[in-house]
Amino acid sequence: MNLISHWIDNELVDGVADRRGKVYNPATGLVSAEVVFADAADVDAGVAAAAAAFPEWRAAPVTLRARIMFEFRDLVHKHVDDLAKLLTAEHGKTLEDARGEVARGLEVIEFATGIPHLLKGEFSEQVSRGVDTYTIRQPLGVVAGITPFNFPAMVPMWMYPIAIAAGNTFVLKPSEKDPSASMLSAELFAKAGLPPGVLNIVHGDKVAVDRLLEHPDVKAISFVGSTPVAQYVYSTGTANGKRVQALAGAKNHMVVLPDADMDLAADAAVSAAYGSAGERCMAISVVVAVGDAADRLIPMVTERMEKLAVAPGDSPGAEMGPLITGDHRDRVASYVSSGLEEGATLVADGRGFSPAGFEDGFWMGATLFDNVTRDMKIYQDEIFGPVLSVVRTDSYEDAIRMINDSRWGNGTAVFTNDGGAARRFQNEVEVGMVGINLPIPVPLAFYSFGGWKESSFGDHDIYGPDGISFYTRQKVVISRWPDPIHRGVDLGFPTNR
Numbered sequence: 001m002n003l004i005s006h007w008i009d010n011e012l013v014d015g016v017a018d019r020r021g022k023v024y025n026p027a028t029g030l031v032s033a034e035v036v037f038a039d040a041a042d043v044d045a046g047v048a049a050a051a052a053a054f055p056e057w058r059a060a061p062v063t064l065r066a067r068i069m070f071e072f073r074d075l076v077h078k079h080v081d082d083l084a085k086l087l088t089a090e091h092g093k094t095l096e097d098a099r100g101e102v103a104r105g106l107e108v109i110e111f112a113t114g115i116p117h118l119l120k121g122e123f124s125e126q127v128s129r130g131v132d133t134y135t136i137r138q139p140l141g142v143v144a145g146i147t148p149f150n151f152p153a154m155v156p157m158w159m160y161p162i163a164i165a166a167g168n169t170f171v172l173k174p175s176e177k178d179p180s181a182s183m184l185s186a187e188l189f190a191k192a193g194l195p196p197g198v199l200n201i202v203h204g205d206k207v208a209v210d211r212l213l214e215h216p217d218v219k220a221i222s223f224v225g226s227t228p229v230a231q232y233v234y235s236t237g238t239a240n241g242k243r244v245q246a247l248a249g250a251k252n253h254m255v256v257l258p259d260a261d262m263d264l265a266a267d268a269a270v271s272a273a274y275g276s277a278g279e280r281c282m283a284i285s286v287v288v289a290v291g292d293a294a295d296r297l298i299p300m301v302t303e304r305m306e307k308l309a310v311a312p313g314d315s316p317g318a319e320m321g322p323l324i325t326g327d328h329r330d331r332v333a334s335y336v337s338s339g340l341e342e343g344a345t346l347v348a349d350g351r352g353f354s355p356a357g358f359e360d361g362f363w364m365g366a367t368l369f370d371n372v373t374r375d376m377k378i379y380q381d382e383i384f385g386p387v388l389s390v391v392r393t394d395s396y397e398d399a400i401r402m403i404n405d406s407r408w409g410n411g412t413a414v415f416t417n418d419g420g421a422a423r424r425f426q427n428e429v430e431v432g433m434v435g436i437n438l439p440i441p442v443p444l445a446f447y448s449f450g451g452w453k454e455s456s457f458g459d460h461d462i463y464g465p466d467g468i469s470f471y472t473r474q475k476v477v478i479s480r481w482p483d484p485i486h487r488g489v490d491l492g493f494p495t496n497r
Contacts, residue, residue, distance in 0.1 A: 001031070001033065001034055002032065002033035002034070003020075003033065003034050003035075003036065004023065004033055004034070004035040004036065004179050004180060004183060004203065005036050005203075006036060006038065006042060006045075006046065006200075006201060006202050006203060007183060007186045007187075007199075007200060007201035008045055008046050008049050008197075008200045008201075008202075009049045009196040009197050009200070010186075010190040010194070010195075010196040010197075011196075013042075013045070014036055015036055015038055015039075015041075015042035015045070015202075016039065016041050016042060017036065017037055017038055017039040017041075017042055017204075019036075019037035019039070019204075020034045020035065020036060020037060021034065021035045021037055021176045021203070021204075021205070022034060022035075023035055023090055023176075023177065023178065023179070023180075024090075024177075024324075024325060024362075025089055025090070025092075025361075026090075026091065026092035026321065026322040026323060026324055026325070026361055026362045027092055027312035027313065027314075027321065027322050027358055027361045028312075028358060028360060028361050029326065029360035029361045029362060030360070032089065032090070033090075033180070035176055035179050035203045036203055036204075037176070037203060037204040037205060037207070037208070038173075038202040038203060038204040038207065038208040038211075039204075039207055039208075039211075040207065040211045042202055042204075042208070043171075043202050043204075043208050043211040043212060043215065044211070044215070046171045046200040046201070046202045047142055047144075047171055047200075047212075047215050047217050047218060048217075049196070049197040049200050050142040050169035050170065050171050050197055050198070050200055050217075051141070051142050051169070051217050052197055053169045053195060053196065053197025053198050054139075054141055054142060054168070054169045056195070057164075057167060057168075057169055057195060057197075057198050058138075058139055058167045058168075060167070062115055062116045062119060062167075063116055065115055065164070065165050065167070066113055066114070066115050066116055066165070067193075068192050068193045068194055069109060069112050069113045069115065069161065069164075069165050069192075070113050071191075071192035071193055072109060072161070072188060072189050072192040072194070073106065073109045073110055073113060074192075075188040075189075075191060075192055076102070076105070076106055076109060076185065076188055077106060079184065079188060080099055080102045080103070080106075081099070082184065083098070083102045083153050083181050083184060083185070084098035084099045084101075084102055085098075085314070086153075086178075086180040086181045086184060087101060087102075087152060087153060087178070087181055088313035088314050088321070089180075089314075090152070090177070090178035090179075090180055090181075091149065091150070091152060091177075091178045091279075091313075091321075091324060092277070092312075092313055092321040092322040092323065092324060092361075092362070093276045093277070093279075093313050093321050094313040094314075094318045094319060094320070094321050095313055095314055095318075097275065097276055097313070097321075098153075098313070101151055101153055101154045102153050102154065104154050104442070105153050105154040105156075105157030105158070106157070107444060107445040108157050108158050108161055108162065108445045108463050108467075109157060109161045110445065111161075111162070111445035111446055111463070111464065112161040112162050112164075112165040113165075115165035115166060118165075118166075118465075118468050119137050119166065119468070119472070121134055121135035121136045121137060121474075122134060122135045123135075127478075130480050130481070130483060131478060131479065131480045132478075132479045132480075133476065133477070133478050133479070134476075134477050134479070135474050135475065135476050135477070136474070136475050136477065137166070137468070137472040137473070137474055137475075138167070138472060138473055138475055139163075139166050139167030139168040139471065139472055139473075140168055140219040140220050140243065140471060140472065140473060141168060141169070141217070141219045142168070142169050142170075142171065142217050142218050142219060143163050143168045143169075143170055143171075143218065143219055143220040143221070143222070143471060144170070144171040144172070144173065144212045144218050144220070144221050144222070145159040145160060145163075145170065145171075145172045145173070145221075145222045145223070146173045146209055146212065146221065146222070146223045146224075146225070146233065147159070147172065147173070147174050147175060147182075147223075147224055147225075148175055148224050148225045149175035149177040149178050149279075149324050150276065150279040150280060150281070150324075150384075151224075151280075152174060152175055152178040152179065152180075152181045152182060153181040153182070153185065155224050156172055156174060156182050156185065157185070158222075158224075158449070158462050158463045158467075159172075159222045159462070159463075159467075160172060160199055162463060162467040162468060162471055163222075163467075163471040164194070164198055164199060166468065166471045166472050167472075168471055169197060169198045169199070169200075170198065170199050170200065171200045171201075171202060171212065171218070172186075172199070172200070172201045172202075173201075173202055173203070173204065173208050173209060173212060174201065174203065176203055176204060176205060177324055177325065178324070179201075179203055182201055183201065186199055186201055209233070210236070213233065213236045213237045213240060213242070214236070214240050216240075218242060219242060219243065220242055220243040220244065220245075220470065220471065221233060221237045221242050221243075221244045221245075221246075222244075222245050222246075222462065222470070223244070223245070223246040223247065224246075224247045224281070224462070225246075225247075225248065226248065226249050226382070227248040227249035227382070227408070227454050227455070229248075230246040230247065230248035230249070230456075230457050231246075231248070231454075231457060233246045233457075234246040234457035234458060243458075243460075243470065244457070244458050245456075245457075245458040245459075245460045245461070245462060245470055246456070246457040246458055247281070247449075247450065247451065247455070247456050247462060248408075248410075248451070248454060248455050248456060248457060249281065249382040249408060249410075249454070249455060250281045250282065250283075250285075250382060250408050250410030250411065250451065250455050251285055251286060251379075251380075251381075251382055251406055251408045251410075252272075252282060252283060252284050252285055252286070252408075252410055252411045252412055252413075253284075253286045253287075253288050253399075253402065253403045253406070253412050253413075254268070254269060254272065254284045254286070254287050254288065254412070254413045254414075254415065254439055255288045255290065255396075255399045255400075255403070255412070255413070255414045255415065255416075255425070256269075256287060256288070256289050256290065256293045256294075256297055256414075256415045257290050257291075257293065257396065257414065257415065257416040257418065257421060258290060258291040258292055258293050259416055259417045259418055260293065260415040260416050260417060260437075261415070261417065261437075262293075262296050262297055262300055263300065264415065264437065265293075265297060265415040266297055266300035266301050266303075266304055267304065268284075268413070268415065268437075268438070268439035269284060269287055269297070269301050269388065269439070270301055270304045270305060270308070270366075271439065272284035272413075272439035272440050273285065273366075273386065273387075273388040274305070274308060274319075274320050274366045274386045274388070275320070276320075276321075277320055277321060277322065277323050277364070277385060277386045278332075278383070278384060278385045278386040278387065278388075279323065279324065279384055279385065280440075281410060281411075281455075282410065282411045282433075282440045282441075282442055283384075283440075284388070284413065284439050284440070285382070285383060285387065285388060285389065286372070286379065286388075286389050286390075286391055287301075287388065287389070287390045287391070288391050288393055288399045288402060288403070289390055289391070289392050289393070290393055290394070290395065290396060290398075290399055291394065291395075294370065294390055294392050297390075298347065298368075298370055298390060301368065301388075302347060302348060302368065305348055305366045305368060306348075308320055308366055310353065310355065310363070310365055310366070311355050311358075312355065312358060312361070320366065320386065322358075322361045322362045322363045322364075323362045323363070323364055323385060324362065325362055326362050328362070328384075328385070329362040329363065329364050329385075331385075332364055332383055332384070332385030332386075332387060333351045333364060335377065335378050335381070335383045335385075335387060336349065336350075336351055336367055336378075336387065338376075338377045338378060339369050339372070339376060339377070339378040339387075339389075342375075342376045342377065342378070343371075343373075343376075344369040344370070344371055344372045344373075344376060344378060344389070345369060345370040345371045346367075346368075346369055347368040347369065347370050348365075348366060348367055348368040349365075349367060350364045350365030350366050350367040350386055350387075351364060351365075351367070353365035364385060364386060365386070366386045366388075367385075367386055367387045367388070368387075368388050368390070369387070369388070369389045369390065370390045370392075371390070371392065372389040372390060372391050373391070374391070374402065374405075379391065382408070396421065396424075396425075400425065400428055400429060403429055403430070403431065404428075404429065404430045406453075407453055407454045408451070408453055408454055408455045409430055409431040409432055409451050409452030409453035409454075409455050410431065410432060410433065410451035410452075410455035410456075411431065411432070411433045411434075411435070411440065411441055411442075411451065412429055412431040412433070412434055412435070412441075413434070413435035413436070413437075413438060413439045413440075413441065414426075414429075414434075414435070414436055414437075415437055416436075416437070422436045422437075430452060430453070431451070431452055432450050432451040432452040432455065432456065432461075433449070433450075433451065443464065445463055445464060446464055446465075447464045447465075448461035448462065448463060448464035448465055448466035448467065449461055449462050449463055449464070450462060450466065
């Protein structure tokens, strides 16, 4: 049995704890590896390595950090397929989807290669007689990331490249369900020239998370996961004096107005609802069909669903793979039962599906509900699986009110050929990321990713300019160099005259 160990000081370390977790191949349902679980002492070892490496790494020239980041970028690019195969084997997503995930992570690494420019401060000369003022950005110290199972390569890459390029050292606690992509990434970073202790990985569960949240040497925590856990991470981390960014859950609505291009909307709904088996925080899980849009849209969505190739992620032509675990599959299936009990119309039922020869895998087919109402659990809860709900409404005003009343505000989209309606939507909707005739509005790396309301806790979004701000502190320096003429003691209040 393959054993996945911690990564500390650029070496594999089994640690002192004797607890293990199982890593599955979701397509077969078989255990493919075991991962060591950290206790507090193992986390302390990772943090200690990061703390010891920080002074020298902080003092490294920013141009050296940029060169190492360039080398890392090249190595990740060369190993895209290797990383994608690990994602497919442990998460279940298709190889094409996995390659896309790595590509989005690469974009953040490429952004971080520009760190010499990104850390530049401001300078104002002669703010008073002989006085200049300028700002500098300095790293925080040891920072940590806690990342989810659904993007095991990309989400960590949203965090540690920027943090490390800015001069911090990093401790990553990846999902214990699919940790191998992070391990390969760490090996590639070391090969690129990253010194020991700058990036460390500890595996585990709540024990490891709690120790990171409480550890006095950890200055900041980045988190991506469910809303309840994000609230816990934010409240616990801030109570321990840490800077925290915690990205949370979502219930993303896609509004389809009657004038929309229905072929485009149908393509988008199927792609955004069932890509990666719906295990995306930016997945569309609710279509809000205005007027008669549902009557035209649902048959087109159903037609496309029937053609989806649901198969192991490494199978040729596979479009949707299995869910991450059997327990998660059962939880998603329970929502289908709940929707039926509450009166929604089940148009397509994915329960009980499995490809021939893979009956023991964690499968569920694409599922579609019509006539969903706002009081139903399938509307209110984040299902995180291949379940799409259609809510019918009479007007644009009802649709925008529905979205704004939601406790989440991660992503949303509107499909329309009316430019005025689209402009009004982007202005009025209370959501952090908005797509217009585009269903998954994930910003590129030179912007920042973040939701509103209960989709995000903390004052900083992730990666992009907000990532630089999160992983650094601004210092203002007011400087005077004495001139040859000394003016003597002056007890008056300083002025700029």
